[in-house]
Amino acid sequence: MMEINKKEESDISFRIRNIILAWGEKNMRNFPWRHTRDPYKILIAETMLHRTKASQVNHIYDSFIMKYPDIYAIVDTGPHALKNDLKSLGLSYRGDMLYRLAAQIIEKYDGNIPDNIEDLKSLPGMGDYASSAVMCSAYNSPAPFLDTNTVRIISRVYGIKPTDSSRRSKEFKMIMNSIIDSSDTRKLMFSMLDFGAIVCTHHTPECSVCGLNRDCIFYREMK
DNA sequence: CTCCGGTTTG
């Protein structure tokens, strides 16, 4: 009995992984912060993406990187100018946060972005999500991260009602780990984020064209 | 657990 459940569990994870990877091959979005492995540029992107739409970040990202090409440029300009350059993204504390983040990286790590989760998480503004995202995006490290998109996909397919704390829950983390398995984490995470943003959307998801619909409890209950 | 914010979306 136990073994059957385990097999079914891994079978669903296997299908989610392959279906989303295949979908990503054709539909993955093409943001500038995905063309680089430079941890600095990825760090900036994650800071901007904090509770903010990717399309909004896309508007200002390139010019921001042009103006602030490295971590020292952030500190040199000071919090006030940063705040102004990030204004269109909302969350007014973001400028101060980024300044403190850059200052600590220079002070504690001689200007080098840490390449491990523990050190990243110790920095201001860097939580579970952003730290794992840097690890995954810059180093292709198998660091699972749960954001609003991946939580929504998992909650629907598995029929688990999402709560405000789902992104920190052990249950969701374990499922995410089983989906990642030993795949190309970087490619899978980007595909999954985009799948959530384009197909498995919050309002009126595109269930009719979703490759996961026959596995999805949300879809089966909707019919 | 609650709050944050300009912009976008329904």
Place this chain on the structure above:
DNA sequence: CAAACTGGAG
């Protein structure tokens, strides 16, 4: 007009 957006801090 309300709710959501690749979350993190207090």
